[in-house]
Amino acid sequence: MYETYYGLSGRPFSLRPDPHFFFGSKGHTRAMAYLEYGLSQGEGFIVVTGEIGAGKTTLVRTLFQQIESDGFVVAHIVNTQLNCDDTLKMVASCFGLPCEDGASKPVILARLETFLRGCGAQGKRALLVIDEAQNLTPRVVEELRMLSNFQTDSESLLQTFLLGQPEFRVTLHRQDMQQLRQRVIASYHLGPMDQADTQSYVEHRLCTVGWQDDKLSFTADAQAAIYAYSGGIPRKTNHLCDRLLLMGFLEEIRHFTAAEVQIVVQDIEQEFGQPVQPEGIAAVALDEGETAIFSNQYPALLDERILRVEKTLGSVLSVLKKIVRGQAVANLSVDNLE
CATH class of the missing domain: 3.40.50.300 (P-loop containing nucleotide triphosphate hydrolases)
Structure with missing residues (x-):
């Protein structure tokens, strides 16, 4: 999905073991x-x-x-x-x-x-x-x-x-x-890679699919945040970076800082980890028979997720509009030639 946007010839952070991407840490x-x-x-x-x-x-x-x-x-x-x-x-x-x-x-x-x-x-x-x-x-x-x-x-x-x-x-x-x-x-x-090898690993996988740094780049603090989450484990690094580029495509981000990395990390932890009750939300007792999914912490989290989904959909619509406009211009040019 994001490959064309970043000028890549393929997905650099696929989870399957592929010798084509082997990195000699x-x-x-x-x-x-x-x-x-x-x-x-x-x-x-x-x-x-x-x-x-x-x-x-x-x-x-x-x-x-x-x-x-x-x-x-x-x-x-x-x-x-x-x-x-x-x-x-x-x-x-x-x-x-x-x-x-x-x-x-x-x-x-x-x-x-x-x-x-x-x-x-x-x-x-x-x-x-x-x-x-x-x-x-x-x-x-x-x-x-x-x-x-x-x-x-x-x-x-x-x-x-x-x-x-x-x-x-x-x-x-x-x-x-x-x-x-x-x-x-x-x-x-x-064992896991150290921070220097993790950064080189990310760059190696990007270079393998034709990476150009003017279309996609990571600040030093973004690389540090990637390592802090992945701990130098290649598969965790791939998972995070794949999600990061997907978010970047949807929100038209080409240059990533630690802030964007932390947003994706938070998303991953909320999806696969235990949700943390947001500060300032008072505890509310559940009625008998009410399941935990309706506890007070979830509406706040759902509101946040809904806002993020709405923002993502807005970005997708923006991209689709650009594609449609581009096709319309192309068709108009063809009609003029005829």
Whole structure:
């Protein structure tokens, strides 16, 4: 919606993990080095942990984009709320193998082994990527470890990437996970970006879609406000900046200060957080059976939201009028030519 207004070729702050927008912050550059080292070893487990939205999936997808795809067969699992049998079926399915409901565990394992040996015979390496690994039960983790036993005399037939939130490390440090820990050849915790990297991250994503600073800019205090809200987490930064540019488009703002950032932050917190009762509004007891949504704090908040919506609609109408006028002028010019 706002891309044309700011002269951008695409949405710079999409929430989906896209290697096209990968930014090598200090932490992401180090994490990539660990991944590249682990991949070069061709065996065992590679573990990457980080907070929600830290960029773990984007990191791994960027790595796979950089390697020669002809030499690898990759299976990516994102649904980890599974038991042991279902996990094996999911692995087989992601590698393109049949896994009908009646197939037993020995049959699935036999198919996997045959497939992995076939990959090895063709000179290809099989990689298994498990996202949201913090949801895996210890039994499922052990089942995945057993898959690493598929190997020839000279090489391992399967290498596994485990991507998870910080609590996955609690699972790894369980006493019964010792055999798995011995097979982890590379591990890295991806922390948040600092303020300098966050600013560079925002500018990098904008530059990727053709940013020109005369059409869109952020003051230093706006950048500081973005970092204060996001804490250096890429996904939170994307969410905030996407909403910020949408508001800017609707209200015809090209140069953002901390004031505009705070307005958007307040909107987000009101939508997803607990509303705060405005000062100066006296408490009113609810009648019996009356729900909390009709408590005294909500009319004031709703009034504020309605005013903001009215202002937004006014901006939209203004933009539509400009578009209609522009089309009318264009049609008039065509008529004159005829």
